[in-house]
């Protein structure tokens with residue numbers, strides 16, 4: 001057993017030495033392909049520009065493979081600047097160049113997004129006795145991607161609850177966060193609100209914030225401030 005592993009070690013060493021002597025830099029391509037930007041975000045049906053380039057001085061061929069509509073906006077021997085249009089779902093694109101018969105490609109990711117435009121907060125019931133529970137619900141229709149979304153529920157400036165969403169939810173779905181709370185005497189003069197944050201930084205995009213209209217509870221019962229007309 002010992003002599004067997006020694007044999008393998010010797011063989012590995014021989015191979016390593018052979019590789020060093022025979023083919024310096026083997027395994028590395030002689031030229032590179034770049035895409036700028038590497039990550040992009042786009043609204044549904046939107047279009048975007050991307051630049052594919054190579055370090056090869058005289059590429060025989062180069063291009064961008066996609067079934068979508070693409071236009072070459074500008075090009076020179078070592079680069080092509082494309083416009084891709086009507087993008088409706090997350091896609092990984094590839095740019096490739098061929099140099100001395102060898103092809104190298106580089107990929108870039110496009111994420112389709114829809115920022116939160118409506119953030120709807122509902123308190124149920126709106127008329128609560130001190131110490132009784134009520135439900136806070138926040139709804140955000142037509143937002144994506146859900147795995148980049150966080151909903152925050154606030155009482156005044158205090159975060160009561162924050163909710164994130166998993167991957168794989170269908171596109172343009174409604175996101176909902178619910179939280180059960182207990183009415184306090186002080187809630188009488190506190191605003192409840194919801195904040196939707198769509199963070200696309202890791203996908204090459206921006207951060208979008210959208211607040212709901214503030215809502216107030218009507219509090220009654222022991223220790224509660226007296227309502228008008230009571």
Ligand SMILES: *[C@@H]1O[C@H](CO)[C@@H](O)[C@H](O)[C@H]1NC(C)=O
Nearest residue numbers: 051052053074078079080081
């Ligand atoms: C595309 O990228 C290449 C290499 O970085 C650059 O030289 C060229 O100016 C770019 N073209 C456009 C239209 O941005």
Ligand SMILES: *[C@@H]1O[C@H](CO)[C@@H](O)[C@H](O)[C@H]1NC(C)=O
Nearest residue numbers: 067068069070071085086087
């Ligand atoms: C590409 O664009 C042309 C002109 O705008 C349009 O006629 C054609 O239907 C588009 N093709 C696809 C696959 O979207």
Ligand SMILES: *[C@@H]1O[C@H](CO)[C@@H](O)[C@H](O)[C@H]1NC(C)=O
Nearest residue numbers: 038039092107108109202203
């Ligand atoms: C593109 O997306 C794939 C799969 O989602 C991921 O593995 C890869 O790291 C992404 N590439 C970039 C440049 O973000």
Ligand SMILES: *[C@@H]1O[C@H](CO)[C@@H](O)[C@H](O)[C@H]1NC(C)=O
Nearest residue numbers: 154155156157158159160190
């Ligand atoms: C919330 O607001 C109160 C009064 O405006 C302040 O004293 C308190 O520090 C704030 N709390 C947080 C977490 O910002």
Ligand SMILES: *[C@@H]1O[C@H](CO)[C@@H](O)[C@H](O)[C@H]1NC(C)=O
Nearest residue numbers: 133134135177178179180181
């Ligand atoms: C909140 O309370 C309601 C009624 O008591 C209950 O049906 C619901 O499951 C609760 N929701 C959460 C998020 O705890």
Ligand SMILES: *[C@@H]1O[C@H](CO)[C@@H](O)[C@H](O)[C@H]1NC(C)=O
Nearest residue numbers: 156189190191192213214215
């Ligand atoms: C609650 O929100 C309303 C409307 O934005 C605002 O006028 C009021 O000052 C807020 N009250 C508190 C206590 O923050």
